[in-house]
Amino acid sequence: xxxxxxxxxxxxxxxxxxxxxxxxxxxxxxxxxxxxxxxxxxxxxxxxxxxxxxxxxxxxxxxxxxxxxxxxxxxxxxxxxxxxxxxxxxxxxxxxxxxxxxxxxxxxxxxxxxxxxxxxxxxxxxxxxxxxxxxxxxxxxxxxxxxxxxxxxxxxxxxxxxxxxxxxxxxxxxxxxxxxxxxxxxxxxxxxxxxxxxxxxxxxxxxxxxxxxxxxxxxxxxxxxxxxxxxxxxxxxxxxxxxxxxxxxxxxxxxxxxxxxxxxxxxxxxxxxxxxxxxxxxxxxxxxxxxxxxxxxxxxxxxxxxxxxxxxxxxxxxxxxxxx
Numbered sequence: 001x002x003x004x005x006x007x008x009x010x011x012x013x014x015x016x017x018x019x020x021x022x023x024x025x026x027x028x029x030x031x032x033x034x035x036x037x038x039x040x041x042x043x044x045x046x047x048x049x050x051x052x053x054x055x056x057x058x059x060x061x062x063x064x065x066x067x068x069x070x071x072x073x074x075x076x077x078x079x080x081x082x083x084x085x086x087x088x089x090x091x092x093x094x095x096x097x098x099x100x101x102x103x104x105x106x107x108x109x110x111x112x113x114x115x116x117x118x119x120x121x122x123x124x125x126x127x128x129x130x131x132x133x134x135x136x137x138x139x140x141x142x143x144x145x146x147x148x149x150x151x152x153x154x155x156x157x158x159x160x161x162x163x164x165x166x167x168x169x170x171x172x173x174x175x176x177x178x179x180x181x182x183x184x185x186x187x188x189x190x191x192x193x194x195x196x197x198x199x200x201x202x203x204x205x206x207x208x209x210x211x212x213x214x215x216x217x218x219x220x221x222x223x224x225x226x227x228x229x230x231x232x233x234x235x236x237x238x239x240x241x242x243x244x245x246x247x248x249x250x251x252x253x254x255x256x257x258x259x260x261x262x263x264x265x266x267x268x269x270x271x272x273x274x275x276x277x278x279x280x281x282x283x284x285x286x287x288x289x290x291x292x293x294x295x296x297x298x299x300x301x302x303x304x305x306x307x308x309x310x311x312x313x314x315x316x317x318x319x320x321x322x323x324x
Contacts (some may be wrong), residue, residue: 045312046140051213053265055149058303059208060269060298064276066156066197071290072284073175074169074183076116076194080200081124084117112186116194123195126200126268127155131210138208145307148207152191153300155200160293175289195213200300244270 007113063079070078071184077083091114135146166189169175185194244266253260283292 026313030245041208042224042312043143043146044138044141046138047142047145047307047310048313049140052211054207055145055303055306055310057247057268057272058299058306059204060272061276061279062204062299063272064202064278065292065296065299066201068277068280069284069289069296070120070194070197070279073076073115073177073178073185073289074190074194075180076120078124078194078198079205081121084121087114088099088121112183113180115292116183116185116191119191119195120198123198124202127199128206131206134207134210139207140309142307142312145207145310146304148203149300149304149307150217152200152204153297153304155196155203156293156297156300157191159196159200160297162189162196163293164290166190166193169288169290174285175285193289213222240303 067077067079069074091110095108130148133137134148137144163169163175163185166185166187168185168187168190175184185191246256247265248254248263248270251260251263251266253263278291280296283295287295
């Protein structure tokens with residue numbers, strides 16, 4: 001038996017039945033491949049990075065937005081793991097000091113800021129590890145970009161709920177600390193909220209990095225950590241926000257009047273991050289951390305839906321796969 005479609009049985013074709021029907025070997029016909037599920041094929045299409053400017057700019061916006069919330073409360077950056085890693089090194093170095101520089105009692109304690117930096121670092125890496133799922137599905141596929149961004153929204157929602165239940169807000173509902181020695185978040189639930197926020201940044205970072213565009217601040221200000229979780233070798237370049245400024249001011253076409261993608265996208269990334277932090281602080285001052293995280297969750301849901309309409313890569317000799 002062979003899988004063929006009889007030439008004289010058009011009513012049993014794949015177009016009408018959606019399946020390949022078996023026929024006897026002596027029946028003449030032509031092998032026809034099934035069309036498959038169009039919706040599934042659409043979501044498994046690779047998106048075109050050239051059309052990702054808006055969602056990636058929002059990723060940069062969310063970097064500033066989320067970092068502002070954590071820094072305002074505990075002076076720890078959820079996406080700036082370079083600083084957190086260096087802070088842990090300083091905490092370890094204190095153990096080897098033989099005297100106190102100020103003449104006071106030698107401090108060997110693990111400060112709350114150090115513990116919070118450690119939680120942020122570990123959960124950031126756990127979030128980045130989820131990028132392995134994208135490697136299996138396809139890091140450029142519409143399905144992964146939608147599901148990955150939706151997962152970021154879930155992490156953000158979990159952070160909003162846990163910080164709301166933690167009661168770690170002042171009488172006006174804010175979560176803003178005035179001094180590094182007196183952080184606004186100190187109890188166990190606030191650590192959980194910090195962990196969810198950092199995990200969302202780790203996942204956002206590796207998703208943005210995999211798209212390999214000029215947007216180099218898409219949530220992983222220190223992308224070295226997330227890259228090391230996905231490669232067996234050291235990457236050739238480590239993208240940090242400092243690199244954005246260095247590459248921007250040394251761009252050969254920095255002062256060109258016409259559009260230059262390498263320059264313009266870096267400017268968009270930096271401005272989006274700045275705007276995100278500015279807007280976040282304004283919302284934080286009005287509604288508190290739980291409300292600001294709720295807004296962040298909503299923005300990420302919008303981005304997740306936005307990936308659905310980003311055009312796909314063009315087929316050879318064909319048009320972009322926007323609505324295939």
